[in-house]
Each structure stands twice: as structure tokens, then as C-alpha cells.
Amino acid sequence: MDIRLLREFLVLSECLNFSRAAERLAMTQPVLSRHVKFLEDHFGAQLLNRSTHRVEMTEVGRVFAQEAAKIVGQFEQSVAVIRACPGVGRHSLSIGFLGEATRPFLATFLGRYSERHPKVAIECVDGDLDLIVGRLEKNTCDLGFIIRPQDGLRIDHLSHLTLFSDPLCAVLNRNHPLAARDGVALADVARWPIIGIARHVSPLAHECNQLFFARHEVEYRIAKECPNLESCCFTVEFNEQAIVLLPRHRGFLTGVNSVLKPVTDAGCSFDIDLVWDAANPNPCIRGFLDDFTAFCRNRDWEADLARRFEPAVATPMTAGPVGHDRVSACAVSPG
Template structure:
């Protein structure tokens, strides 16, 4: 049985969402479903229960997830030991990034890195916020560019380098009452129905919005739930009274009937960061970090 099937199953067992798992793995959902069916046939057991509302592991599915993780870890450790014994150090990096938030910066930096380290193979994947922590923890990726509120940077599990700030904005219909105000506060958003991402689908994305509101004593619903931010912005086109809270780099998602307003509070902004797991022994990580430090010194305006 191919090791990639276990890797795919581990992603699916963690996300419990076929579309998100397929996107993270860079494959189509039907292919992922076929691979799951193959595993179920091999073990002659049902691994996941699916209905219109949720996906959950069966007891056998949970057992396979635990055993598959041991197999993948041992597989990677064996390759690492043999390559070290042969004097062949690891020379590849797997990197995740968050679309428009980091694409331009990442592209500029990667051009420089490849000039100085041509032997290091770089594998990149555009993903969503919720997929990154688990991928780093499992060492399915080595580094990740992400965006998160500043209160989250003190986690002890990952190291990080802050790159730049991205301000929080409130998106509204062009006929919304807030467009008449000279300054808009984060608390102003609480006076109107909030269209937001479903926390059950994207917990970390939902937490980002709730954090900014709860910091100012406002509880976060949202009033209208959407599966993702593009859908939130689409629904905003149809409402002259609702608001969508989003970072500035995502304002390109707004339609022709919508606009965005910068939030007045100076502490309502995101950090754009690079994070990695210090327990990951890939030697190419230190090369990447050193090169990034030099790049940032040459680009102090970021």
C-alpha cells in the first residue's frame, strides 16, 4: 500500500471535510473519495460516516488514523536516518501560504532565495488558515506564511517572524448608513447584522473576527452564516444593512455594489507572519530563515 494513501487519510481524518482536504492535498474531491473507498476495501471496514451535515470517524477510522500517523512518522524518520548516513542532507522545503495575503511578498522573496540556494527544492501550496497548524504539527509542511490577530503570536508550539501588518476593514454595501461616517469603529459593526464565516467550517477564521469584536466587549454571532469569505462578500451585495469584517488584503473579493471602510482602532489589525515548528529537523529551514532575515533588512519599508 502506497504511503501517500496514509498521508491523504491523515489530512482527511483531521479536517473531516472532503473539499478542504482535497484542496490542501492538491487533488480533486472525487479522487480523494476513491482513495478512501480503496482503503475501506483493503481493511474491509467503514472508516468514515458521512451525512449532509458532518463527517466523523468510525472507531476503526480513528484507529487507522492513529496507526497511519505512526507509519508516516517512521517512514520519514527512516529516510532521514539513511540520507544522513549517506551524507545526503535534506534539500527540500514544503511551504504553505495564504493566497493574496502573502503571495506578492512570498514571490519576491522566493526569487531571491532560489538565486542563492538553487539546490533546495521548494514545494508551495496555497491553502486556508485552518489547515496550517495541523500541517506544521505533522511536519506535512516545513514553513507557513499566514495572517492572524496579534493575540495569537505568543503560542509556545511554533516560532515566528512578523513580516508586516494588515489592517482590519468593515465591508458594506455602497448604500449602507456607515458610508456616511468619517470614521468607523469596530463597535459600529455590532449595530448591524454581521455576515460571517461558519466557525464549525473554519474555526480559526471565525476566531479572527470574534477576537476583534470581543476585545471591545461585543459578542460575535454571526447573524448570517456563510461557508467562506467569498460567499460572505457575495451575500453582502444583496444587503444594504449588513457588514462583513475582513482584512484589507481580502477586499478584492468585494463586488461592484460594495465598498470597504478602514477601522479606526489602531489595535485592530492582523500580523502577517512566517511560522515553523522548532522540532522540525529539516536543515533547509535555517537556510530559509537566514535568507529571510537578510531580505527583511533590505526591505525595511514592509
């Protein structure tokens, strides 16, 4: 069986939305549906329950997702071991990235990079924070674009290059008592039911929000857990009291019955980082960093992100200190 089918099902099991999963996988929804039908025919069992408004995993689907994750993990680990052998993996790069936060500028950069380095094979994997960090720690990818709370949750054994900052925002129903404000404070948010991703699904997402609240000595309590951020935001569409917290770049999840408001407390922003292991022997990493730093040097991150997320909130994004000196320092001083 093609390993890609397993990866596709894992993405779909996270999104529980065919359109969203197809977008993350850079494929069409009909093709993804056909692939799922192939898997169901192959195993002779229904993996998903589909309706007009939602997609749910069957018990067989949940078991298959667990086993598929093991298979994909072992496959990636084996590939990493082979690439670590002398003379192997000298002309390839594996990159993990966060879809909406990084896809537009990364696609532009990789197009130019591929023209300059046609012999370097690029493998890109779209995933959430937990997936990318896990791949980096297992050495199954060479570089990763991650999101983390500003000045917090650094991965000490990896080198970091901060690209830009992305503010924490709250999604509220249009009829919520806080919806008329220009922004909301964490103390106010804590007085209402907070809807969040299930902790076992994305422990790092929970840790990020918890850190923001702890900084301002506010208790962080989740009233209801959902399997993904899409489900969280959909709940706000019909629940006039619920609140969902997310970074601004995911503001496109805001529905017609909800609004996005910036969190006004100091330090409530995420850093978008490029991270890598300085001890990784892959020589292509240095060339990638040099080219990417040059690409970033004259880039106006604030204007770029404002164009993509203008309908969301008026709070501007602040550009991070990107430059050749920063990259050099990170490369010799991990963390």
C-alpha cells in the same frame, strides 16, 4: 488515484468557486473542471451541483470531501514520518502559505532561493489559517506563513517572525448607513447583522474576530454563517444591512455594490507571521531563514502592499520589525 486530485477537490470544496479554486491551485479552470469530471466518472456520482451563479456540494460530494481530507491527512503524516528518519528529508522544505497575503513576495523570494539552493526541493501548499496551523502542529510542513490578531493568538510552541501588519476592515453594501464614513468602529458594526464563515469550517477565523471585539468589550454575534468568505462578501452585494469583517489583503473580494472600510478601533490589525518549530531537525530551515531575513531587510512592505491593495482602503499597512536579530531570537526562544 493521484493524491493531487484529492487536494484539488478539497480546495474546491472550501472555495465553492472554480475560478477561485483554480487560482489558489495555480492551474486553469478548464483543467480543474476536467479533474472533477474524472472524479465524478470514477465514482459514478455527481459531487457538485453547478449553476451559472453558484456551486454547491452534493451529499456524495460532502462525504467524499470528508474522506479525501482523511486520506490527504494520513498521506502527509506518513510523509512527515519518513522525512524524520535519519538521512531523509535533508534537502527538502515544505511551506504552507496564505494565498493573497503572501503569494507575491513569496514567489519572488523562492525564485531567488531556488537559484541559490538548487538541490533543495520546495513543496508549497496554499491554504487557510486552520489548514496551515494544523500542518505545522502535525509536522507535515516545515515553515508556514500565517495571519493572527496583532499581539494575540500566538502559537507558543512555534517560533514567530512578524513581517507586516494588515488592518481589519468591514465590507458594507454601498447603500448601508455606515458606507459614507471613512471608517467604522466595532461598536457600530455590532449594531448590524454580521455575516461570517461557519465556525466549524474555520474556527480560527471566528476566534480572531471574537478577540478583536472582546478587547473593546463589544459583543460579537454572527447573524448568518456562510461556507466561505466569498459567499459572505457576495451576500453583502444584495443585503444593504449586512457587514462582513476581513483583513485588508482579502479586499479584492469586495464587489461592485459594496465598499471596504477600515475598522478604527485601536489594535484591530492582523500580523502576518512566518512560523516554524525550532526543534525541527531539518537543516534546510536555517538556510531558508537566513536568506529570507536578508530578503526582508530592505523590503518596503508598506509600499509593496499599497500597490496591490490601493483600490481597497486608504489606511496604510505598517511594517513589522523584521531583521536578523529578530530571527535569531525567535529561533532560540520559541513563541
